[in-house]
Amino acid sequence: MKEDGYSGWWFPPNISANYGQTLDQGTAIITWVTMIGGIVVIGLMLFAVIRYRYRPDRKALYLHGNFKFETTMLVLVTVFTLGGEFFVLGEISEGVWDKIKYQAPEDAMEIEVLAEQFAWNIRYPGDDGQFGETDNELVDEENPFGIDEDDSAAEDDVVTRGLIHVPVNVPVKVKLRSKDVIHSFFIPVLRIKQDALPGETIDVWFQAKETGEYHLVCAELCGLGHTTMKAGFVVEPLEEFQSWLEEKSEE
Ligand SMILES: [Cu+2]
Numbered sequence: 520m521k522e523d524g525y526s527g528w529w530f531p532p533n534i535s536a537n538y539g540q541t542l543d544q545g546t547a548i549i550t551w552v553t554m555i556g557g558i559v560v561i562g563l564m565l566f567a568v569i570r571y572r573y574r575p576d577r578k579a580l581y582l583h584g585n586f587k588f589e590t591t592m593l594v595l596v597t598v599f600t601l602g603g604e605f606f607v608l609g610e611i612s613e614g615v616w617d618k619i620k621y622q623a624p625e626d627a628m629e630i631e632v633l634a635e636q637f638a639w640n641i642r643y644p645g646d647d648g649q650f651g652e653t654d655n656e657l658v659d660e661e662n663p664f665g666i667d668e669d670d671s672a673a674e675d676d677v678v679t680r681g682l683i684h685v686p687v688n689v690p691v692k693v694k695l696r697s698k699d700v701i702h703s704f705f706i707p708v709l710r711i712k713q714d715a716l717p718g719e720t721i722d723v724w725f726q727a728k729e730t731g732e733y734h735l736v737c738a739e740l741c742g743l744g745h746t747t748m749k750a751g752f753v754v755e756p757l758e759e760f761q762s763w764l765e766e767k768s769e770e
Contacts, residue, residue, distance in 0.1 A: 531707050534754065536688065536728035539710040541615045549608070619711070623724035627690035630683070633663055634695070634702035634715040637744030639735060640664065641683050645675030645768060663698065677767045681750045683735060685727060686760040692724040703739035706752055712738055727754040 530546075533539040582588055631642040631650060640663040644650045651666050651673020658665035663680070666673045685691050695704055697715040705712040706725070713723045737748035755763070 532729075533708065533710060534727050534729040534731065534733075535709045535711070536726040537690075538615050538618050542710045545608075545612055545615070548611070552603075619723060623692045623722065624690045627692040627724055628686070629692045629694065630685075631664070631694045631696070632683075632704060632715070633698055634704065634737065634741075634748075635663060635698035636700065636742050637737070637748040638680055639683070639737075639748070639750040641679045641750075642666075643677040643679075643764060643767075644672075645677055645764075647672060647675055651676050658698070675768060677764055679767060682753070683750055684753045684755060684760055684763050686757040687727055687730050687754050689757065690724055690726045692722060695721045695723060700741050701739050702737050702741050702748070704735065705738035706733065706735050708733045708752075714739060730754045730756065 530543065533543055535542075629644060629648075629650075633640040633642070642650065642664055649672040651668075652670040653665045654667050655665050657667060664678060666676060666678070668674075693704065693713075695713060695715045696719070697717045699717060701717070702715045703712060704715055704723070708731075709725045709727060711723060711725050713721060715721065731754055733752040733754070735750040735752045737745060739745075741748065
């Protein structure tokens with residue numbers, strides 16, 4: 520079993536079966552381009568500082584109001600920043616963005632995740648595959664989702680706090696909500712990060728390809744307890760997941 524008690528100098532392991540690899544490649548491209556760009560710019564600066572340092576017999580050259588020079592610089596900077604950042608990076612990342620946002624497989628297992636100051640609540644639909652009705656009026660300490668117990672679909676719903684279990688190699692669709700302020704659903708080993716907004720349900724999905732015990736953390740400063748806002752994230756074989764869910768539904 521892998522653990523994410525990770526202390527290396529680069530990213531934690533990537534256990535994402537779908538888009539994690541692409542996101543890591545994107546990060547590598549950005550890091551290399553900005554690193555080379557940074558070295559070139561700082562190099563030119565050092566060169567200019569040394570080469571054109573003060574000498575008593577030399578007078579500075581002033582280019583005040585040089586229309587041609589200023590226009591050329593403006594165009595160059597615009598082309599490089601706009602072209603590089605918006606169009607090239609935008610174009611490269613659009614496919615993976617689409618995949619994360621809109622291309623959850625039809626047969627994905629659905630769970631609900633409700634963020635609150637400062638905890639993660641998770642709801643599984645249970646054997647019937649249906650989430651029971653919820654009502655905001657019913658929300659309290661014991662019932663963070665406001666599940667309506669009178670609804671027959673709610674009977675087998677399983678709610679956990681601070682702990683998500685998912686089966687390995689199965690796509691999981693998360694219906695993400697927030698009870699109070701903006702939080703962010705972040706599972707580093709899956710490279711998934713999505714803000715949770717009050718009053719809105721946002722869908723994201725992931726698929727883990729390795730079993731292990733990892734973490735879900737909050738990646739949006741959401742109040743004094745923000746740094747304590749995390750949950751265990753366990754990836755396990757399907758049978759183990761099912762028996763865990765069974766156990767939870769009996770509690
Ligand atoms: Cu938070």
